[in-house]
Amino acid sequence: MELTLSRVTKKFGKKTALDSISVTLREGVCGILGANGSGKSTLMRILATVMRPTDGSILLDGKDIFQLDADYRTLIGYLPQQVGYYRNFSAERFLHYMASLKGLTKAQANKKVEEMLQWVGMEQHRHEKIGKYSGGMKQRIGIAQALLNDPKILIVDEPTAGLDPKERIRFRNLLAATATNRIVLLSTHIVSDLEYLANNIMIIKDGHFVQMDTPTALLKAMNGNVWTVATTNELLADYQQNYKVGNIIRRENGIVVRLLADEKPSRQAVKAVPNLEDLYLYHFDDLNETRPISLHQN
Amino acid sequence: MKELVRFELYKLFSQKGIYITAAILLFLIIFFHQVMPGPDASAYSQYKKWEGPVTEQKLQEAKQLAEQGSGRESEVYQDLDLVANFQLDKANILKEVTDKLSKLNDLDSDASRQLQLEKKLLSTIHFTDYYYQWPVEQMQDYINTFGFIFLGTLILIGLSSLFTRETASGVDQYILSTQHGRKTIVHAKLVAALIFVLACALLSIGFDVVYWIIRAGNYGWLANIHSIPKYYNSPYTMNMLSFFLLKTAVHVFAGLMLAICVVFISLLSKNSFFSFICSGFVFAFPFMAEEFVIVPGWLAKVFQFSYVTAMRVDNWFTDFHAVTIFGYPLLLPIAATIVLLLVSALFTMMLYKINEQKQIKP
Numbered sequence: 001m002e003l004t005l006s007r008v009t010k011k012f013g014k015k016t017a018l019d020s021i022s023v024t025l026r027e028g029v030c031g032i033l034g035a036n037g038s039g040k041s042t043l044m045r046i047l048a049t050v051m052r053p054t055d056g057s058i059l060l061d062g063k064d065i066f067q068l069d070a071d072y073r074t075l076i077g078y079l080p081q082q083v084g085y086y087r088n089f090s091a092e093r094f095l096h097y098m099a100s101l102k103g104l105t106k107a108q109a110n111k112k113v114e115e116m117l118q119w120v121g122m123e124q125h126r127h128e129k130i131g132k133y134s135g136g137m138k139q140r141i142g143i144a145q146a147l148l149n150d151p152k153i154l155i156v157d158e159p160t161a162g163l164d165p166k167e168r169i170r171f172r173n174l175l176a177a178t179a180t181n182r183i184v185l186l187s188t189h190i191v192s193d194l195e196y197l198a199n200n201i202m203i204i205k206d207g208h209f210v211q212m213d214t215p216t217a218l219l220k221a222m223n224g225n226v227w228t229v230a231t232t233n234e235l236l237a238d239y240q241q242n243y244k245v246g247n248i249i250r251r252e253n254g255i256v257v258r259l260l261a262d263e264k265p266s267r268q269a270v271k272a273v274p275n276l277e278d279l280y281l282y283h284f285d286d287l288n289e290t291r292p293i294s295l296h297q298n
Numbered sequence: 299m300k301e302l303v304r305f306e307l308y309k310l311f312s313q314k315g316i317y318i319t320a321a322i323l324l325f326l327i328i329f330f331h332q333v334m335p336g337p338d339a340s341a342y343s344q345y346k347k348w349e350g351p352v353t354e355q356k357l358q359e360a361k362q363l364a365e366q367g368s369g370r371e372s373e374v375y376q377d378l379d380l381v382a383n384f385q386l387d388k389a390n391i392l393k394e395v396t397d398k399l400s401k402l403n404d405l406d407s408d409a410s411r412q413l414q415l416e417k418k419l420l421s422t423i424h425f426t427d428y429y430y431q432w433p434v435e436q437m438q439d440y441i442n443t444f445g446f447i448f449l450g451t452l453i454l455i456g457l458s459s460l461f462t463r464e465t466a467s468g469v470d471q472y473i474l475s476t477q478h479g480r481k482t483i484v485h486a487k488l489v490a491a492l493i494f495v496l497a498c499a500l501l502s503i504g505f506d507v508v509y510w511i512i513r514a515g516n517y518g519w520l521a522n523i524h525s526i527p528k529y530y531n532s533p534y535t536m537n538m539l540s541f542f543l544l545k546t547a548v549h550v551f552a553g554l555m556l557a558i559c560v561v562f563i564s565l566l567s568k569n570s571f572f573s574f575i576c577s578g579f580v581f582a583f584p585f586m587a588e589e590f591v592i593v594p595g596w597l598a599k600v601f602q603f604s605y606v607t608a609m610r611v612d613n614w615f616t617d618f619h620a621v622t623i624f625g626y627p628l629l630l631p632i633a634a635t636i637v638l639l640l641v642s643a644l645f646t647m648m649l650y651k652i653n654e655q656k657q658i659k660p
C-alpha cells in the first residue's frame with residue numbers, strides 16, 4: 001500500500017498553509033514533526049478527506065483518494081487534533097454511533113466496541129457521559145473510534161497534546177501496539193512521542209516539506225553537530241547568542257550546555273550523540289527565524 | 299442505515315428544547331381554547347332533529363320557533379336558511395361566471411380556460427343538507443389558527459440544528475471522514491427529520507381532536523364545508539370528514555416540505571442560532587407581512603405558495619384560485635403542491651451535493 005502525495009497545496013485566502021508537498025508514505029509509523037502552525041493539521045485533514053487541497057493530488061496505489069470517495073474512507077481512521085463529541089452521549093453510545101457511520105454491522109459493532117473499550121481501558125466508564133471525561137479519557141475514546149473499522153490508514157493529529165506524562169506513555173503504547181500493517185500518520189511537536197515509535201520522520205516547516213527519513217538516518221546526519229560544553233554562568237549568554245542551545249544543566253561546579261555547531265565550539269566541548277530533541281532544535285528553534293544558518297556560524 | 303436513523307432520532311429527540319416548547323405551546327393552546335365560549339357536548343340533542351335534507355316544512359317550523367323562541371332556535375333557523383339560500387347564491391355565481399365567459403371573445407385564452415374550469419367546479423357543488431357542525435368546525439379551524447404555529451415552531455426548534463450541531467461539537471470531523479459520513483448520513487438525517495415532523499403533527503392533531511371531542515362532542519363530520527362561513531364561496535364541495543383529512547394531509551405535507559428546507563439551511567449555516575433565524579424568517583415572513591402590513595398584490599400571490607400558507611391550508615380552498623401553466627389552468631392547491639415538491643427536490647439534491655463536497659472549518 002502506497003499513499004503518494006504530489007504537489008499538495010492548500011491555501012486559505014492569501015495564506016499558504018501547505019506548499020507543494022510531494023512525498024510517498026508506506027506501511028509503518030510516520031511521524032510528522034513541525035512547529036505549531038507549520039501545516040501538520042492541514043495535511044492530516046486533507047488525508048482524512050475532511051478538507052480538499054487547493055492543488056495537487058493524493059493517490060492511493062495509483063487511484064485518487066477523492067475519486068475513490070467512500071472506498072477510501074472505509075480504509076481510514078482519523079483522530080482530529082480537537083476531539084469532537086456529544087456531551088450527552090456515553091462512550092459506548094458514541095462508539096456505536098461511529099461504528100454505524102463506518103458501516104459496521106450490528107454484530108461487528110458490538111464485538112468491536114467491546115474490544116476497543118477494553119483496549120483503551122475504558123470499560124468501567126462506558127456508561128458515563130463523555131462531557132464529564134478528562135482530556136486523556138476523551139483522547140482514548142478518540143483513538144478507540146479511529147480504530148473501530150480496523151483502518152489501513154490511521155491518521156492521528158497531535159494525540160498527546162494536553163495529556164499528562166502517564167497518559168502520554170499509555171497513549172504511545174496503545175499506538176505502538178497497532179502500528180503493524182498500516183500506514184500510521186502521527187503529527188506532533190513533541191519529539192519524545194516519536195522515539196522508538198516512528199519508522200520515518202517527516203519534517204515540515206511553514207507549509208514546506210523539509211525532509212523525511214528514518215530517525216537513525218536523520219540522527220546520523222547530525223553526527224558531529226551536537227556538543228556539550230562545560231562552562232560558567234558568565235559565558236552562557238555568549239553561547240546562547242552564537243549557537244542553538246538545547247538543554248542547560250546546572251551542576252555544583254558550573255553549567256553544562258548542549259548546543260549545535262558544525263565545528264567544535266570551544267576547547268572543552270565534547271561530542272554528544274544526537275537525539276531527536278537536537279533534530280527539533282536544529283529545525284525549529286526560534287533563533288532560526290532570525291538566523292537561518294546559525295549552525296554554520298562560529 | 300437503520301442504525302444511523304436510530305441515532306439521528308435519538309439526537310433529535312434528546313433535545314430538551316422541543317419538549318419545553320411543546321409544553322408551553324400546548325398550555326397556551328388550551329388556554330385560548332378554554333376562554334373561547336361555545337356549546338358543550340349536550341347541545342347536540344337540540345340540533346339533532348333538524349339534521350338531514352333541508353325541507354320547506356323544516357324551514358317553516360324553524361322560522362316559527364325562531365320568532366317566538368330563544369337565541370338557539372334562531373341560530374338553527376339561520377343555518378337552515380343558509381342551506382336553502384345556497385342554491386340561489388350558487389346559481390347567481392354560476393351565472394356570473396357564464397356571463398363573464400360569454401363576454402370573452404377568445405375562448406382559447408388563459409382567462410377563458412380558468413373561467414371554464416371554475417364553471418366546471420361550481421356546477422358540481424352540492425349542498426342541500428344541514429348538520430350540526432360546530433365541534434368539527436373547531437377541529438379543522440385549529441390547523442390554521444394554532445396547528446401551523448405548533449408544527450412550524452417545533453420544526454424550527456427541532457431541526458434547525460440538525461447539521462450545525464455536528465459543526466459545533468466537532469463531530470463533523472469524524473463524520474465526514476467515515477464511509478457513510480457523506481451520503482448515507484444525509485439519508486438518515488432526512489428520514490429522522492421526516493419522522494420527527496410526523497410525530498409532532500400526530501401530537502398536535504391528535505391533541506386537537508381529542509380536546510374538541512371531550513369538550514364539544516364528536517359531531518359534524520357529515521356537514522358540508524359550505525356550512526362554514528369561510529368556505530361559503532369555495533368551489534370545492536366535500537363533507538367535513540373529507541375536508542379534515544385533506545386539510546391534515548396538506549398540513550403535514552407542508553410540514554415535511556418545510557422540514558427539508560430547514561435541514562438544508564442547517565447544512566449551510568455556521569451555527570444553530572443563525573440557522574434558526576434564517577429558517578424562522580423563511581417560515582414566518584409571509585405570515586407576518588400579511589398580518590402587519592399591506593402587501594402588494596403580486597407578493598400576496600407569491601405568498602400563496604409559501605410554506606406557512608400551505609401549512610394553514612385554508613387559503614387554498616376558500617375561493618377559486620388557479621394559475622395557468624403552459625396554457626393550462628391548474629388549481630392553486632395542485633400547482634402549489636407541485637411547486638413545493640419541486641423546491642424540496644431541489645433542496646434535497648443540493649443537500650447531497652453540498653455534503654459530499656463539504657470541508658470542515660476549524
Ligand SMILES: Nc1ncnc2c1ncn2[C@@H]1O[C@H](COP(=O)(O)OP(=O)(O)O)[C@@H](O)[C@H]1O
Pocket residue numbers: 012015016017034035036037038039040041042043659660
Ligand atoms: N481554516 C483555516 N483558515 C485560515 N487559516 C488556516 C485555517 N486552518 C489553518 N490555517 C493556517 O494554516 C497554517 C497551518 O495550520 P495548521 O495546519 O493547523 O498547523 P499545525 O497543525 O502544524 O499547528 C496556520 O498558519 C494556520 O493559521
Ligand SMILES: [Mg+2]
Pocket residue numbers: 037040041042081157158
Ligand atoms: Mg495542528
